[in-house]
Amino acid sequence: MKKATKSDFIKFLKDLSDSYEVIAPQKIADEGIDLSPVTDFNKITFDYVNTERSFKRFIFPQSQELFKFENNKIVAEKIKPKKQVIVGIRNCDINNFKVLDYNFIEKDPVDSLYKDARDNTIFIVGACIKNNSTCFCKTFKINPLGVESGDLSYLFDDESKEFYIKANTEKGTELIKKLKCKAASDFDEKVKKYETNHDNIPDLIEDKDLVEIFSGQLDGDKWETIFQGCVNCGICTFYCPTCYCFDIEEEGKFWKGRRVRNWDSCMFSIYSKETTGHNPRPTNRERYRNRVLHKFYYQLKHNDSYGCVGCGRCISNCPTNIDIRKIIKTFI
Amino acid sequence: MESKIKEKFKQLFDEKKIEAAVIFQTGTIPTKNAPNVIFSKDDLETLTWNPLNWNNLANYLPNLLGKKIGIVAKGCDSRSIILLMQEEKVKRDQVYIIGIPCSGMINIKKLEKDFGEEITGLEFNADKIKVKGSSSEKEYNKDDYLFDSCKTCKYPTPVIYDELIGSEIKGYRGENYTEAIEFEKKSVEERRKLMVEELSKCIRCYACRNSCPSCYCQECFVDSNQPKWLEKGQNIDDIFFYHIVRAYHMVGRCVDCGSCQAACPMDINILLLTKKLNKDVRELYKYECGLDENKPPALSTFEINDYNKFIK
Numbered sequence: 209m210k211k212a213t214k215s216d217f218i219k220f221l222k223d224l225s226d227s228y229e230v231i232a233p234q235k236i237a238d239e240g241i242d243l244s245p246v247t248d249f250n251k252i253t254f255d256y257v258n259t260e261r262s263f264k265r266f267i268f269p270q271s272q273e274l275f276k277f278e279n280n281k282i283v284a285e286k287i288k289p290k291k292q293v294i295v296g297i298r299n300c301d302i303n304n305f306k307v308l309d310y311n312f313i314e315k316d317p318v319d320s321l322y323k324d325a326r327d328n329t330i331f332i333v334g335a336c337i338k339n340n341s342t343c344f345c346k347t348f349k350i351n352p353l354g355v356e357s358g359d360l361s362y363l364f365d366d367e368s369k370e371f372y373i374k375a376n377t378e379k380g381t382e383l384i385k386k387l388k389c390k391a392a393s394d395f396d397e398k399v400k401k402y403e404t405n406h407d408n409i410p411d412l413i414e415d416k417d418l419v420e421i422f423s424g425q426l427d428g429d430k431w432e433t434i435f436q437g438c439v440n441c442g443i444c445t446f447y448c449p450t451c452y453c454f455d456i457e458e459e460g461k462f463w464k465g466r467r468v469r470n471w472d473s474c475m476f477s478i479y480s481k482e483t484t485g486h487n488p489r490p491t492n493r494e495r496y497r498n499r500v501l502h503k504f505y506y507q508l509k510h511n512d513s514y515g516c517v518g519c520g521r522c523i524s525n526c527p528t529n530i531d532i533r534k535i536i537k538t539f540i
Numbered sequence: 541m542e543s544k545i546k547e548k549f550k551q552l553f554d555e556k557k558i559e560a561a562v563i564f565q566t567g568t569i570p571t572k573n574a575p576n577v578i579f580s581k582d583d584l585e586t587l588t589w590n591p592l593n594w595n596n597l598a599n600y601l602p603n604l605l606g607k608k609i610g611i612v613a614k615g616c617d618s619r620s621i622i623l624l625m626q627e628e629k630v631k632r633d634q635v636y637i638i639g640i641p642c643s644g645m646i647n648i649k650k651l652e653k654d655f656g657e658e659i660t661g662l663e664f665n666a667d668k669i670k671v672k673g674s675s676s677e678k679e680y681n682k683d684d685y686l687f688d689s690c691k692t693c694k695y696p697t698p699v700i701y702d703e704l705i706g707s708e709i710k711g712y713r714g715e716n717y718t719e720a721i722e723f724e725k726k727s728v729e730e731r732r733k734l735m736v737e738e739l740s741k742c743i744r745c746y747a748c749r750n751s752c753p754s755c756y757c758q759e760c761f762v763d764s765n766q767p768k769w770l771e772k773g774q775n776i777d778d779i780f781f782y783h784i785v786r787a788y789h790m791v792g793r794c795v796d797c798g799s800c801q802a803a804c805p806m807d808i809n810i811l812l813l814t815k816k817l818n819k820d821v822r823e824l825y826k827y828e829c830g831l832d833e834n835k836p837p838a839l840s841t842f843e844i845n846d847y848n849k850f851i852k
């Protein structure tokens with residue numbers, strides 16, 4: 209465990225940029241603070257509750273080439289993953305691994321693109337000392353001050369303006385050696401100091417069993433009203449750190465082109481449309497129900513994990529104020 | 541105003557004159573209201589009217605074709621209703637329109653950015669907005685935060701309604717095509733550069749398309765894969781293609797309500813394209829959409845003296 213000043217910490221990241229691409233929170237023109245590859249280390253900021261978008265897109269990009277083909281042959285070599293460091297991830301977001309790893313790694317076949325990207329990335333998690341009113345991570349037993357996640361994790365102490373940093377994995381232990389600064393022993397104490405800051409974060413589910421609750425309400429009246437305002441855009445699923453749906457497409461001519469996979473969203477009508485033209489989820493009622501049930505019932509049943517980490521992004525970005533917290537409360 | 545709207549809808553529900561109502565309800569966070577379709581008068585309880593109601597409510601009508609609907613309409617919403625009537629997606633006797641003269645909606649994202657921290661409370665007075673956060677409080681001029689579309693809105697008072705609640709607002713701020721004129725002055729390369737810069741932020745969530753009342757196709761060209769018109773990835777040319785074609789599908793059909801841009805999570809200036817096309821339609825065909833339900837849309841009709849210089 210170490211404590212570093214902001215300049216120590218930035219210097220450490222800068223040194224890492226020799227062998228890694230560093231992705232860090234920065235103020236992006238009119239979009240607020242978001243993760244982005246660093247070109248100017250002075251632009252990194254730590255003054256945010258959470259980044260506009262999660263880090264998901266750096267290990268599972270919105271559009272990813274699988275291979276190129278020409279005349280019936282695959283011509284491109286395997287795309288080598290970048291070595292990258294992502295800094296400033298929040299504990300809610302990194303809990304998306306419970307969902308992503310399960311689907312991409314733990315179940316056969318292993319998704320090598322995802323696994324390679326994940327293996328070549330160093331994750332640095334920053335504990336939350338503030339929160340937004342839309343945060344509900346505690347619902348999923350995620351600790352906003354969680355400093356056990358990521359390869360390295362840190363707590364920025366607002367008072368002393370110091371970063372308390374610790375390693376959680378082998379990779380992290382190697383890395384922290386490069387950080388030139390004082391050792392720290394009062395880490396836990398510092399963490400404790402911020403605990404009450406998060407008293408306002410709700411636990412909406414408590415010890416209720418959602419599988420049981422939803423299995424009696426897979427259809428029915430409650431579903432008739434909650435979706436009405438939804439316009440079926442891709443915002444809530446594209447912003448979600450846990451949504452992992454994709455669609456595979458060929459681009460180009462049939463004798464020459466490339467195969468790519470693009471994010472898809474169960475909120476789109478095309479998502480479930482079959483070749484015959486039949487759509488088993490014809491209206492937003494069925495689509496919205498799928499999103500909710502996939503997050504709070506199907507995944508829970510099969511993977512023992514929620515499809516939500518409580519980051520609140522779908523709430524703050526939805527153009528029609530469909531609020532997933534309200535939906536949970538409607539059913540439990 | 542809110543109580544008058546509620547009263548009216550309650551009465552319409554009771555008299556079985558409507559089966560559903562398209563309204564705004566108080567949102568779950570202070571910065572948002574929820575556009576919604578309700579089927580019972582009990583849900584009128586949370587009906588709200590304030591400058592956060594930027595969604596164009598006419599957007600919900602095509603899905604409700606055949607039902608008897610009550611709807612609250614701002615100036616732009618009412619023009620979209622006319623457009624949908626022209627295109628036979630809404631029947632006049634199917635909707636009961638409560639018109640609300642609109643003093644403009646505010647660009648809440650801009651306000652959030654300027655305020656700097658999460659907004660925990662908002663209060664609207666005639667021309668001021670009081671903003672509360674957990675550690676500060678500030679007052680802003682409403683005029684500084686109006687959407688561009690609202691600043692230049694020509695028809696703040698609904699052009700069609702069954703009942704008007706509130707007093708008519710006349711000759712508001714007038715038209716303004718400054719941005720479109722600037723755009724016209726640029727060379728093709730400069731225009732492309734500007735558009736690429738804007739559009740490279742696009743994540744193809746299609747919130748712009750889905751928030752627009754004029755976009756109601758059963759199958760949008762971007763979704764079609766037989767034939768496939770464009771690729772679905774993040775290649776800028778494909779993104780460009782989507783936006784250009786969407787804009788062209790709006791020719792003579794865009795009421796400049798600004799819903800598309802307000803819905804965009806990436807703050808992309810998509811209105812630039814539709815503004816430019818609106819200007820062209822006005823100048824070339826002397827037509828503004830959503831004003832007269834008995835007149836056919838600009839591109840659905842032909843008159844012998846129509847602009848035709850492009851036919852060589």
Ligand code: SF4
Binds near residue numbers: 437438440444445525
């Ligand atoms: S819930 Fe909101 S963000 Fe999600 S699809 Fe519906 S309108 Fe879009």
Ligand code: SF4
Binds near residue numbers: 448516519520521
């Ligand atoms: S469903 Fe919403 S709150 Fe939950 S993880 Fe996804 S974006 Fe965050």
Ligand code: SF4
Binds near residue numbers: 445473498502
């Ligand atoms: S909520 Fe929808 S888009 Fe997200 S992972 Fe589930 S099915 Fe896929």
Ligand code: SF4
Binds near residue numbers: 596754794799
């Ligand atoms: S294109 Fe945009 S501004 Fe025009 S009618 Fe549609 S939503 Fe409104």
Ligand code: SF4
Binds near residue numbers: 742
């Ligand atoms: S709403 Fe914005 S990000 Fe989404 S498709 Fe439209 S322009 Fe792109």
